[in-house]
Amino acid sequence: MNNLHKTNKTINQTENGKIFRCPDCNKIHIEYKNLNFNFNDKEYRHFANYFKELDGQYWEKMNFNMPYRRKIIVPIGHENVNILLNNTELQELKRLFSKPISRKQEMMTHLKFDFSNN
Secondary structure (H helix, E strand, O other), X not given: OOOXXXXXXXXXXXXXXXXXXXXXXXXXXXXXXXXXXXXXXXXHHHHHHHHHHOOHHHHHHHOXXXXXXXXXEEEEEEOOEEEEEOHHHHHHHHHHOOOOOOXXXXXXXXXXXXXXXX
16 A cells, blocks of 8 residues: 655645645645635636636625625525625635646636637
């Protein structure tokens, strides 16, 4: 049996969060404050893109009269659970999600392809 310890690959980190890939399960793990999410690559991209596209100021204004202290309400697919954020927290999450999850993905974001037929 191989007892070598594999090191998690940190993708990005902020004061309150960290994103890393586990070499054993190959999942991407997100820790933000007291929340934890574990995704495959496709799930991660969908989750991260959702947050990147949220307009925090808009939702804080729309939900101004809600009784919650945090006005950005993010449903996560379970009817009894939402993520509540303020705009500062949302901006930190956007920074956390700003780095590509792999070198290959980073390269793909910089390339433009022309798929037109000759």
